[in-house]
Amino acid sequence: MTNGLSGDEPRRPARAGRVGVSLAAMAVALSTAFTALPEPAAAQNYTFNSVSIEGNQRIEPGTILSYAGIARGETVSAAELNDAYQRILASGLFESVEIVPQGGTLVIRVVEYPTINRIAFEGNQRLDDEALAAIVESQSRRVYSPSTAEADANSIAEAYVTEGRIAARVTPKLIRRSENRVDLVFEVFEGGVSEVERIGFVGNDAYSDRRLRRVLETKQAGLLRAIIRSDTFIEDRIQFDRQLLEDFYSSRGYVDFRITGVNAELSEERDGYFITFNVEEGQQFAFGDVTVESDLPEVDVAKFQDAIRLRSGRTYSPSHVETEIARLERLAVQEGLNFVRVDPRISRNERDLTLDVSFVLTRGERIFVERIDIEGNTTTLDRVVRRQFDTVEGDPFNPRAIRQAAERIRALGYFANANVEAREGSTPQQVIVDVDVEEQPTGAISFGGSYSTTSGFGAAISFSESNFLGRGQKLSLGVNTASSASSYNFNFIEPAFLGRDVEFGIALNYTETDNQYSEYDTGTGIFRPSFGFPISDNTRLTLRYTARYTDIRNASDGDAGQIIQYEEGLGERVDSELGYTLSYDTRRTGLNPNAGVLLEFGQDFGGLGGDTNYVRTNMRAVAQTLVLNEEVTLRAAVEAGALNYTSGVSRVTDRFLLSDSTFRGFEYGGIGPREYDGPSDVDDAVGGNFFAVARFEAEFPVGLPEEYGVTGGLFYDVGSVWGLSDDTVDQTSNSILYEDASLRHVVGFSVFWDSALGPLRLNFSQPLKKEDRDREQNFSLSISTEF
Structure with a gap:
């Protein structure tokens, strides 16, 4: 505090001080009246010819009289005087109030609350003044209110509780100033963070504590507790964790699962919690008979039965039922059957632990969508939100379609909150869909460094925006420089080209390499527009055009061989390609939540106005599954490629050179x-x-607490690169080694670390079979990505 100023606790409405004096004075007056008059009832009535108001500075006398409600010459009782006193005090404008009858004059003495000169915060470090100022309702140049100050103190304390600081205390203090002004200071004691020391489960048999802890948003305190804040105890997060746990078991067929209680015990030091989830798993159910029924004459039941993808024996999951309902309702629309609803009816078979599902097609209410109202989007255009709806104004109302649209809006990542609700429209047969969103930042600028065992250290600058100009477009710019390579890239994606479910993209990239493994440099530039669109639930087709510029440099200045020097002598080259990629992906939409596959096949046809004619073919097949109660992850991947020239010759910039991300150990x-x-x-x-590679690996716990984010893995890779054209071989008198498809075999182990910098992967490898001139790489560090 500043010298010469005193700090006081905020005053509450005086009820025992000055008010007490007022009541005492009133009591004396009443007792005098009782003595003078023979009848007590008559002594309680007063008539005042005048009213004197004392002590008011800002508040007008008329305002005080309006609160008192006593008119001149009006006869009032003692109870009515007390009511007047209570009304003036309840106005919240005065620290104290006295009402004193003095003969024919009623004296009202008041002490006004001071005006707030300024609001300050002391002792706060975790939350800055700006953040706290947005919480409080007290304002400068407004009348001070003790009740508002107390509410502000509680709001600040609650803000600290959401940060995991349950011991935080906030005390409002007043510093008196001249002219009945005060400085309102909130003294903050932040306290320490209450961490989650341990998360345990009682009643779980099918899945271990370790597996269930991975489901939860809350994490145990680990080594990086200063950086990772998910180990902070927040009560609302625990409620969210309950839902995550229920969804986890439900998606795996445990339809009777329930959480009987969650215990959060505070440690003696009050700096940590021990959380225990008490659960009842129940039995795991599978799908039994899956049928379609309907008594509507226009419905062809057989056609709907053929559209069902669910089969008996699969683990039951409500999401699979929802997917089938959506598929059947889409089929009904395609067949011109409006207002047909699909009602799933489930029958339990306790003996064989199956659930029979009957999809009953019924006639729904004839309700239409009157309009869709969107509010809260200040940057994002209405059409970006509106295109998430399969329903438009005038269509039949389908609650399921509206819920799915709401999920798609939330999944955009543009909004902190998105609420979608339907209400009755202008008639009972119409509804209005209200969409209320709260926008959040969608852009990022990053400056940082990078390291790769392939290209060394480097600096990186990037800009990305996922909702460019509020149009839902994605834009990214990046510059990455390293000791042996530098790249510059630009990417733009329009997810709904011409309002259709077609993704349009443009990619520009330029890369220069100072090849640390060979005696030459390269420059490569790519311009690639593309269109991508779904052709079924899990299948997508991408069409593209690629203009590619390549140049080989400085080969003749070093010890490069005759082939590289010859290809440098061919000069700069521009290739023009048309290509496609067909992909089939069940990793997010398949019937098994623990497994999925990705199949990709693509070709590029060169010769469209370029210097050469060729066909480049690439294929990829990857699969993943969880085993041993989902403790171990098994992955397998196969990649292959072929390059066939019909005119011109390939160069080293065109042929396949594998990196450690494709084939580990080299x-x-x-x-x-x-x-x-x-x-x-x-x-x-x-x-x-040509090249072909197969990769197999297993990821598993290594015994460390899972909050450290460290797991281990074993891998085995086998593959080869081979094949040169006769034109290439003819350019040298030196030896050409390993042109045949001799397989290399590599084994190794990995350390996966979900670090604060991102998911890192450290590979330690050892070739089992290789050729003499192969170049090994026994260690690599990279960013771990999902398959």
Whole structure:
């Protein structure tokens, strides 16, 4: 506090001080009246010819009289005087009030509450003044209110509770100033963070505590507790965790699962919680008979039965039932059957633990969508939100379709909150869909460094915006420089081209390499517009055009071999390609929540106005599943590619050179055909026209607490790069090594770390079979990505 100023607790409405004096004076007056008059009832009545108001500075006398409600010459009782006193005090304008009858004059003495000069905060570090100022309702240049100050103190304390600081205390203090002004100071004691020391479960048999802890949003306190804040105890997060746990069991067929209680015990030091979930798992159910029924004459039941994807024996999940309902309702619309609703009826078979599901097609109410109202979007255009609806104004109202649209709006990532509700419209047969959203930041600028065992250290600058100009478009710019490579990229995506379910994208990329494994440099530029669209629930087709610029430089200045020097002599080259990729993905939409596959096949046809004619083919197949009560993750992947030229020749910038992300255990270009001449120190990886790689790995716990985010893995890779055209081989008198498809085998182990910098992966590998001139890489560090 400033010297010369005193700090006081905020005053409450005086009820025992000055008010007491007022009541005492009133009591004396009443007792005098009782003595003077023979009848007590008559002594309680007063008539005042005048009213004197004392002590008011800002409040007008008329305002005080209006609160008192006593008119001149009016006869009032003692009870009515007390009511007047209570009304003046309840106005919240005065610290104290006295009402004193003095003969024919009623004296009202008041002490006004001071005006707030300024509001300050002391002792706060975790939450800055700006954040706290947005919480309080007290304002400068307004009359001070003790009740408002107390409510503000409680609001500040609640803000700290949401930060996990349950011991936080906030005390409002007053510093008196001249002219009946005060400074309102909130003294904050923040306290320490109450961490979650331990999360346990009681009653779980099917899944271990470790597996269930991975489901929850709340985490146990770990080594990085200063950075990772999910280990802070927040009561609302516990409620969210209950729902996550219920969804987890429900999606795995435990239809009777329930949480009987959640105990949160505070440690003796009041700095940590021990949380225990008490659960009852019940039995796991599978789907039994899945049928379609309807008594509507226009419904072809057989056609709807054929559309069912669910089969008996699969683990039951409500999400699978919802998916089938949506599929059947779409089919009904396609068949011109409006207002047909699908009602799932489930029968339990306790003996064999199955659930029979009958989808009953019934006639729904004839209700139409009158309009869709969107509010709260200040940046995002209405059409971005509106296109998430399959329903438009005038369509039949389908509650399920509205719920699905609400989920799609939330999944956009543009809004902190999104509420979608339906209400009755202008008639009972119409509804209005209200969409209320709260926007959040969608752009990011990042500056940082990078390290790769392939390209070394580097600096990176990037900008990304997922809702560009509020149109739902994605825009990203990036510059990445490293010791052996630098790249510049631009990407733009329009997710709804011309209002259709077609994704339009433009990619621009330019890369320069100072190849640390060969004696030459390269420059590559790509311009690629593309269109992508779904052709079924899990299948997507992408069409693209690619203009590719390539250049080989400085090969003749070093020890590069004859092949590279020849290809440098061909000069700069521009290739023009048309291509496609067909993908089938069940990782998010399949019937098994623990497994999924991704299949991709793509081709690019060169020769559309370019320098050469060729076909480049790539394929990829990956699969993942969880085993051993979902403790162990098994992954498998197969990748292959082929490059066939019908005119022109391939160059090292066109052929396949594998990196450690494709085939672990070797440097970039460390396997495959090589031009070799020992006496002249020529040993160049020239790439191959074909490659094939198979990767197998298992990820599993290593015994460390899961809050550390560390797991282990074992992997086995096998593959090869091979094949050169005769035109390429003819360009050298040196030896061409490993042109055939000789397989390399690699084993190793991985350390996965879900760090504050991102999901890191450390690979330690050892080739089991390799060729003499292959270049090993026994350690690699990279960002771990989902398959």
